Amino acid sequence: MSRINPLRLVRLYVVVLGAGLLLDGALLIVLDRLAVPMPSNVVATGDTRHNLLHVVWGIALLVVSWFARREHAIRAAWAGVTFGAFYIALGVVGLTVDRPFGLQLGPGENVFHFTVGPLALLLGAWALRSTAVAPVPLRSVARPVGSRSVQANRRRARRRPGSARGGQRRH
Amino acid sequence: MNWWIRGYLLFAAVQGFGIGLTGLIAPAEMQIPLRITPLNARFVAALYVAGGIGVLLAAVTRRRSEARLFVVGFSLATLLILVLTVLHWSDFMADPLPHRPVWIFDYVVDPLLGLALVPAMGLWPPRHAVRHSLTPLLWVEAAVFGALGLMLLLLPDVAAAYWPWNLPPVLGQLYACFILTFAVGAALAARETDPRAIRDFLIASLGLCLLALLASLLHLDRFKAEPITVIWFAAFSVGAVAFVAGLARFARWRLQLPAIARA
Numbered sequence: 001m002s003r004i005n006p007l008r009l010v011r012l013y014v015v016v017l018g019a020g021l022l023l024d025g026a027l028l029i030v031l032d033r034l035a036v037p038m039p040s041n042v043v044a045t046g047d048t049r050h051n052l053l054h055v056v057w058g059i060a061l062l063v064v065s066w067f068a069r070r071e072h073a074i075r076a077a078w079a080g081v082t083f084g085a086f087y088i089a090l091g092v093v094g095l096t097v098d099r100p101f102g103l104q105l106g107p108g109e110n111v112f113h114f115t116v117g118p119l120a121l122l123l124g125a126w127a128l129r130s131t132a133v134a135p136v137p138l139r140s141v142a143r144p145v146g147s148r149s150v151q152a153n154r155r156r157a158r159r160r161p162g163s164a165r166g167g168q169r170r171h
Numbered sequence: 172m173n174w175w176i177r178g179y180l181l182f183a184a185v186q187g188f189g190i191g192l193t194g195l196i197a198p199a200e201m202q203i204p205l206r207i208t209p210l211n212a213r214f215v216a217a218l219y220v221a222g223g224i225g226v227l228l229a230a231v232t233r234r235r236s237e238a239r240l241f242v243v244g245f246s247l248a249t250l251l252i253l254v255l256t257v258l259h260w261s262d263f264m265a266d267p268l269p270h271r272p273v274w275i276f277d278y279v280v281d282p283l284l285g286l287a288l289v290p291a292m293g294l295w296p297p298r299h300a301v302r303h304s305l306t307p308l309l310w311v312e313a314a315v316f317g318a319l320g321l322m323l324l325l326l327p328d329v330a331a332a333y334w335p336w337n338l339p340p341v342l343g344q345l346y347a348c349f350i351l352t353f354a355v356g357a358a359l360a361a362r363e364t365d366p367r368a369i370r371d372f373l374i375a376s377l378g379l380c381l382l383a384l385l386a387s388l389l390h391l392d393r394f395k396a397e398p399i400t401v402i403w404f405a406a407f408s409v410g411a412v413a414f415v416a417g418l419a420r421f422a423r424w425r426l427q428l429p430a431i432a433r434a
Contacts, residue, residue: 089280128291
């Protein structure tokens with residue numbers, strides 16, 4: 001049985017989510033502009049801010065997933081974590097405040113936010129955990145001179161004797 | 172340094188300076204739900220700006236090790252504020268209160284991102300502590316702020332009774348979130364292996380002392396005519412002098428390093 005690759009999974013999730021949000025937001029904006037009658041208890045077409053938010057997130061997720069290939073696959077995990085934290089917070093705001101930021105967040109929207117948000121956060125965190133960075137190495141407070149970078153040593157070597165700052169002055 | 176860490180710290184700095192500078196300049200407009208007096212607003216603003224200084228300095232560093240202290244600190248502060256908000260929901264989130272959406276949104280997003288960033292990027296404090304010449308000063312700061320923060324958090328009524336001005340207990344607990352974060356930050360800086368992180372933390376601590384003094388001097392008439400007022404001004408003045416001396420010592424110490432190594 002092949003093991004699931006969490007980075008691939010989170011990238012797939014980010015692509016599907018991005019495409020879905022973009023499609024949903026753009027379609028609802030167009031329907032609203034065309035004044036197409038829709039049952040308000042099914043979809044709230046009139047909430048332009050909310051629709052724009054979906055469009056912006058959709059584009060952002062698709063752009064990140066485009067740049068999250070091969071050795072940069074970790075970017076999809078970070079996008080998932082960021083999206084997840086944002087949408088969980090949006091869900092909490094929607095549950096606790098009436099019309100937060102002018103958004104119409106009803107039960108349907110809150111269920112959606114509390115579904116896609118935690119899922120993105122969990123998948124992103126799982127992918128990050130699978131590629132966790134080692135703790136930063138010890139860097140001594142009393143850093144010895146010898147630990148300078150190669151470039152810094154070259155710059156020091158080029159300095160004129162007796163000059164505090166290196167480099168020949170150009171005339 | 173990774174741009175996700177930089178982005179997180181810049182987001183933190185925007186929050187710190189946004190809320191803090193508004194509170195310092197126009198206390199009535201500060202973007203927090205609690206309705207508080209101008210002196211309390213300016214003191215909260217001082218705490219926000221001091222934290223903002225630290226995270227901004229960390230955001231422009233080059234290495235992860237220079238920023239880890241501030242990522243841990245900011246995550247801790249926002250987590251404490253989220254817990255406090257949940258425990259005192261009606262004080263922070265009652266219907267007529269302003270700025271509730273921004274407040275709850277920020278304090279859900281910030282700790283969640285911090286909890287993901289710290290383990291994923293290996294931003295834990297160094298396992299092997301290093302004792303440096305500023306360790307004693309930072310341990311004193313950790314002890315003083317730790318005791319004050321715990322008292323404000325666990326015994327808010329007692330703390331309010333001894334506070335040099337009129338302090339609502341819930342607001343005292345909000346102060347505690349910041350003060351405890353500075354205590355933890357000082358304890359981490361006392362054993363920190365990265366010089367720049369230590370310097371940046373000293374600058375943030377100096378900022379806290381100076382801004383607290385500024386906020387206090389602007390509302391001197393609101394202070395109780397009791398010994399605690401003298402202790403308040405003396406403590407922050409001594410703190411400011413100690414952090415300036417610490418920074419001067421730090422600068423001399425860094426300058427001497429090449430000479431020591433050559434010898």
